[in-house]
Amino acid sequence: MKFNLDIPSAGTMKAAILQQKAGNLDDAFKIVNDYPKPSIPSPPLDWVLVRVKAFGLNRAELRARDGNEAAKVEFGLFKDHWYEGISPPEILGEEFVGFVEDPGSSDLQKGDIVAGCKYGGGKAYNGSYAQYTLCLRRLLWKLETKLRWDVLGAIPMSFETAYGSMFWSCQCKPNQTLLIHGGTSSVGTAALALAKHYGINVITTTRSSNKVQRLKNLGAENIIVEDSPDKLSQVMSMYNLNGVENILELVGPKHMKKTIKHLSRGGYVVVTGVLDKDWSIDFSPAEDIPSGTYVTMYGAHPEHIDYEAKMQEIFMLVEDGKLNPSIDSVFKLDDIVLAHKRQGK
Ligand SMILES: NC(=O)c1ccc[n+]([C@@H]2O[C@H](COP(=O)([O-])OP(=O)(O)OC[C@H]3O[C@@H](n4cnc5c(N)ncnc54)[C@H](OP(=O)(O)O)[C@@H]3O)[C@@H](O)[C@H]2O)c1
Numbered sequence: 001m002k003f004n005l006d007i008p009s010a011g012t013m014k015a016a017i018l019q020q021k022a023g024n025l026d027d028a029f030k031i032v033n034d035y036p037k038p039s040i041p042s043p044p045l046d047w048v049l050v051r052v053k054a055f056g057l058n059r060a061e062l063r064a065r066d067g068n069e070a071a072k073v074e075f076g077l078f079k080d081h082w083y084e085g086i087s088p089p090e091i092l093g094e095e096f097v098g099f100v101e102d103p104g105s106s107d108l109q110k111g112d113i114v115a116g117c118k119y120g121g122g123k124a125y126n127g128s129y130a131q132y133t134l135c136l137r138r139l140l141w142k143l144e145t146k147l148r149w150d151v152l153g154a155i156p157m158s159f160e161t162a163y164g165s166m167f168w169s170c171q172c173k174p175n176q177t178l179l180i181h182g183g184t185s186s187v188g189t190a191a192l193a194l195a196k197h198y199g200i201n202v203i204t205t206t207r208s209s210n211k212v213q214r215l216k217n218l219g220a221e222n223i224i225v226e227d228s229p230d231k232l233s234q235v236m237s238m239y240n241l242n243g244v245e246n247i248l249e250l251v252g253p254k255h256m257k258k259t260i261k262h263l264s265r266g267g268y269v270v271v272t273g274v275l276d277k278d279w280s281i282d283f284s285p286a287e288d289i290p291s292g293t294y295v296t297m298y299g300a301h302p303e304h305i306d307y308e309a310k311m312q313e314i315f316m317l318v319e320d321g322k323l324n325p326s327i328d329s330v331f332k333l334d335d336i337v338l339a340h341k342r343q344g345k
Pocket of ligand 1: 057058059060157158161182184185186187188205206207208211250251272273274275276277298299300343345
């Protein structure tokens with residue numbers, strides 16, 4: 001079953017097409033040069049056509065590639081159109097940076113540099129693994145920047161999500177401590193970079209001792225290698241008897257029941273990720289929430305933060321060398337399979 005946004009096309013473009021029944025990563029994508037290039041739908045609403053120059057990979061795309069159904073919440077602005085059994089579109093891709101190709105009826109100009117997170121695009125309609133992509137203006141940030149495209153492409157979704165989780169959903173403050181559960185993920189490393197910049201102490205986790213050095217290179221000082229189910233609790237009680245003020249839970253709600261025990265009174269846990277793919281849990285507030293602590297979630301939404309100004313600030317901090325985005329590898333669109341293989345590690 002397909003979601004139909006009725007997007008007209010004009011001309012052709014290069015794109016990485018998801019092969020729905022591939023089952024094998026080597027055959028999961030096909031690069032084509034004659035995919036219909038989208039054009040502004042009518043009525044235009046606030047659609048903008050963007051020429052994509054770079055994009056980051058997201059965990060949700062790995063799930064879509066493997067045939068895991070997206071959850072309703074992941075459809076973002078398009079969740080009212082969600083129905084069970086929906087197939088991912090032919091072109092995946094949640095985020096991108098590029099130039100405005102056609103501003104539609106928006107305030108943007110052709111040639112403006114923009115970054116965007118599609119929140120539903122790449123799940124409900126075609127995403128950014130292509131030369132051109134459509135995005136709603138309210139999900140785009142116009143940028144003034146001199147950063148290279150590969151650096152720009154590493155920033156949008158990871159930094160926006162980390163920022164929103166830490167400062168919109170949680171209430172991170174300088175000198176407090178943030179536990180990042182799932183610290184090697186792109187959101188986790190963005191949170192680490194933001195925490196370092198804003199003077200927040202970090203305890204971060206990985207399941208793999210091979211990734212400790214990478215976290216150290218990014219500036220992590222307190223790293224827990226969670227190589228057994230009890231490890232986190234054992235080490236946390238050694239680190240901080242009174243608990244931490246904020247927890248960024250990226251591994252999933254099931255794990256939140258465990259991490260929340262390490263909150264201090266008045267502390268926040270934000271459930272932002274589901275790396276273990278387990279979306280819901282049995283939950284008993286009286287048993288599972290320590291008295292006087294707060295449970296929250298982060299799901300990006302344009303009205304939450306003054307996104308454009310905040311993201312411009314973040315891009316400037318990167319440009320000034322004050323924030324360090326973690327770029328694991330850079331690939332060409334032709335090598336999308338290699339990129340997916342790398343992300344799965
Ligand atoms: N709420 C939002 O608005 C929002 C936005 C973006 C992303 N997210 C979510 O945030 C999470 C992180 O996304 P991402 O794109 O940053 O991920 P990513 O970069 O692909 O994460 C890779 C890391 O995840 C860890 N991992 C993978 N499977 C795991 C499992 N079953 N249990 C524990 N750790 C596992 C691995 O860490 P180790 O091997 O080091 O343990 C790996 O290094 C995802 O669940 C994603 O859907 C939410």
